[in-house]
Amino acid sequence: MLHSTAIVFTSFAYLGLLFAIAYYADKRADAGRSIIASPYIYSLSLAVYATAWTFYGSVGRAASDGVGFLPIYIGPTLMIALWWVVMRKILRISKQNRITSLADFIASRYGKSALLGGLVTVIAVIGILPYISLQLKAVSNSFTILVHYPEILMPTRVGEAPIREDTALWVAMILAAFTIVFGTRHLDAAEHHQGMVAAIAFESLVKLVAFLAVGAFVTFGIYDGFGDLFARAAAVPKLHAMMSPLEGVAGGYASWVWLTILSMMAIMFLPRQFQVAVIENVDEKHLNKAIWLFPVYMLAINVFVLPIAFGGLLRFPDGSVDADTFVLTLPMVEKHEWLALLVFIGGLSAATGMVIVETIALSTMVCNDLLMPVLLRLRSLRLNERRDLTRLLLGIRRSAIVLILLLGYLYFKLAGEAYALVSIGLISFAAVAQFAPSVLGGIFWKGGARLGALSGLTAGFAVWSYTLLLPALARSGWLPTHLLEQGPLGIELLRPLQLFGLSGLDQITHAMIWSMIANIGAYVAVSLSVSQSADEHRQASLFVDVFKQTGEVGGARFWRGTASVPDLYSLLARFLGVAAADAAFAEYASAKMLRWPDDPLVADAELVHYVEVQLAGAIGAASARVMVASVVKEEALTIGEVREILDEASQVVVYSHKLEQKSRELEAATAELREANDRLTELDRLKDDFISTVTHELRTPLTSIRAFTEILLDDPEVEVEQRKKFLGIITKEAERLTRLINQVLDLAKIESGKADWVESDVDMKEVISDTLAAMDQLLKEKDIDIQARLPEQVSVVTADLDRMIQVMLNLLSNAVKFCDSTNGWVEIALAERDGCLRIDVRDNGRGISPEDHEAIFSKFHQVGDTLIDKPHGSGLGLHISRQIVEHYGGRMWVESSLGSGARFSFTLPTGARA
Amino acid sequence: MSDFASRGQRFVALCMLGLLLFNYPILALFNVPGTVFGVPVLYAYIFVVWAVLIALMAFVAESDR
Structure with a gap:
């Protein structure tokens, strides 16, 4: 029970x-x-x-x-x-x-x-x-x-x-x-x-x-x-x-x-x-x-x-x-x-x-x-202002x-x-x-379109009410039943259950046929005959193309609050600057056939969205998303709140900008450091090379000096002739050693920029004559024919006279050293052209192969096999000479091929030093 | 053709098939006296087609392809 x-x-x-x-x-x-x-x-x-x-x-x-x-x-x-x-x-x-x-x-x-x-x-x-x-x-x-x-x-x-x-x-x-x-x-x-x-x-x-x-x-x-x-x-x-x-x-x-x-x-x-x-x-x-x-x-x-x-x-x-x-x-x-x-x-x-x-x-x-x-x-409720x-x-x-x-x-x-x-x-x-x-x-x-949907829904609902709701009310006794039997005002064609004479169907089918015809008809016809507003247009493509969009939807935002144009403008101006804000508003206004700031704009959803997009372009879409989220909670955002959101976002943006800048600076510093480090490593390597070379160069003459002095020391019986010859070698090697040391010091000075340059007006004609005079003894000994082709008059150059003589001496002694031993000749030429003096020193020696043309100017480079040939110089002369010439803005090079002599040339700009 | 597109087309085809099978004149073919295993032909037809349709939908929905 x-x-x-x-x-x-x-x-x-x-x-x-x-x-x-x-x-x-x-x-x-x-x-x-x-x-x-x-x-x-x-x-x-x-x-x-x-x-x-x-x-x-x-x-x-x-x-x-x-x-x-x-x-x-x-x-x-x-x-x-x-x-x-x-x-x-x-x-x-x-x-x-x-x-x-x-x-x-x-x-x-x-x-x-x-x-x-x-x-x-x-x-x-x-x-x-x-x-x-x-x-x-x-x-x-x-x-x-x-x-x-x-x-x-x-x-x-x-x-x-x-x-x-x-x-x-x-x-x-x-x-x-x-x-x-x-x-x-x-x-x-x-x-x-x-x-x-x-x-x-x-x-x-x-x-x-x-x-x-x-x-x-x-x-x-x-x-x-x-x-x-x-x-x-x-x-x-x-x-x-x-x-x-x-x-x-x-x-x-x-x-x-x-x-x-x-x-x-x-x-x-x-x-x-x-x-x-x-x-x-x-x-x-x-x-x-x-x-x-x-x-x-x-x-x-x-x-x-x-x-x-x-x-x-x-x-x-x-x-x-x-x-x-x-x-x-x-x-x-x-x-x-x-x-x-x-x-x-x-x-x-x-x-x-x-x-x-x-x-x-x-x-x-x-x-x-x-x-x-x-x-x-x-507006009287002031809901917009409530948080x-x-x-x-x-x-x-x-x-x-x-x-x-x-x-x-x-x-x-x-x-x-x-x-x-x-x-x-x-x-x-x-x-x-x-x-x-x-x-x-x-x-x-x-x-x-919006009007289409409104018309369709209204028409469909009206027909539904007439064919289903009205009869329901009539049967419940709230409306006279003769409305159903005879139609309103006795018009049979309008009987709710047999509308326009359509009979033989059940009530639901009858209502569905008429309401769908009215609904779809009105929806399609009105949609086709009106034009959509920009807002409708955007929402339409947002909905229809939903699968074509990726990531955050820019236009997806709900704005149910109200805004004022000055507020929006000042908001934009705060982030983009007044000029850019003016330009943006002018562009928006011109799209609406208005002129900014003379014509009044309406602060509708479209403008709000426009401003939002402009802002998003400057500070990212994050704030837009925040707005959407807040509005879904049905809080009408005030401009103040929007500002707050944007302020937060913009602070983040500022921080991130700062961080980016710092990181860029760091990167640059790192690159500089790396470069400096590379340079130092290279210098260190060069120094090591230099020291080992110098040591080697110093050891050669020292070895021979030591060898001969030991012979003289150990053997008192050495003949005078022999002894004299040995002492001569020792003297010569000692001289070479001195010269080498002088040159190394000289080079060190020049390279470190600590050399003293005593500058005056120098006449290269005189430099050549002086050099030849100084070498007169040597030339006579070797029986070398010297030809100097010098013009009547050349411009002076501003340079260190002694250094110039050093360069000339170096070139001439090289020429003398390497020229043909039996029938040697050396030719010197001086010419002035295009604001430059050019000096050529030519010999008829064995020549220099083209691959050595640059190498001979580097430190300690000696032409030929140093293991077989006795070295003829320190290997620093040409290097130093080129340094001196380049110091005065000139150039030094060599033209030669094996077996046909060599011509060393250098130029010096006349007038003021470069 | 992408997986999504082809799956969508299969579903549309199933819907069409359903509309065809649950409609005049196919439905009328089964609207006859008689029974299948004791069940009136029309009832049996509707429930069997319905079940098969659901099975096909499950297959399309759950297939990895």
């Missing part, structure tokens, strides 16, 4: 369990360990599609026209096949634009039109209210029936219960509490309600298990499997026709097709479906599993619908029991009270799941897209939830008895199907 206390207690226990699950999921989410981040939970949450209407109503419809209920689940299956194309795109768009509801989506697509968002919200609320009241009705009815166990009593015959015992009201209040607690616990930037989703997924499991249990009980408990059940039903003449129910029914196939299309739209655009599928989606990848798991769920929950319907029709052949209640009454009449209780809980879960999600979705829409745009526009609108927003949403549930309850009380469950649900389906052209057109057709 089921007592009402037991039923109430079980119900409360079940709802308490829901609270616990939602609470646990929310706690987990707060701790960062979400339990809903799973494709299975996502698929189960999508099953909020199956409401009390599915749970009780499917059997009701199946009992009247067989498979007629199936398009409501086959349609979504077909639509879900398209989800890979459609839903993935909607998901991506919604995540990029931080969409908070279906109304937000449509408004955002058409240039963030507040009017459009409001219209969508109004349509959704009006269209869905009957659907919510339907859930309350289902719970209330099932409770009433269950309470009278073991009697089978239809609620309509029970009469009014006192308000205190009105189940629907109690359920509405508990659901309002649940929705407020878990739907508006806090404002989430992404509008995720993890606790709610977890509870919904659980409810989906409960209703599936309950329905499968009762289905299995009827099919295998009461009857002996499907075959037995269908065979018995076929034996009843009245039911036999239902075995091929599409035959002969007027508009049977048309109904089937339109119901399929209607359900395809419903699975996308019912606010609760959009909420769980899009807004609550945490990962796009969950689609992959949901695409087949959710259809499997729908298939499973429908398998036993027909058996239960036939079972019910066989069990209650007199029609005393409403087919909508077969799911509950069959276990009751078979005295399975616990199964009946389970069914009741399953129906409760189906109803509550729908109501919770639907009210959250609707309250978000009412708050964000209906009330807030109006409130923000009311924290969170409490206000939550307050509005909570009120909206309570209001929606109360309206749903009222509708149930006043009009709920006029229709069977299925009809009420389909009226809601037809209402949300009006969103299809605007949404689907909006994501695939850039041409869809």
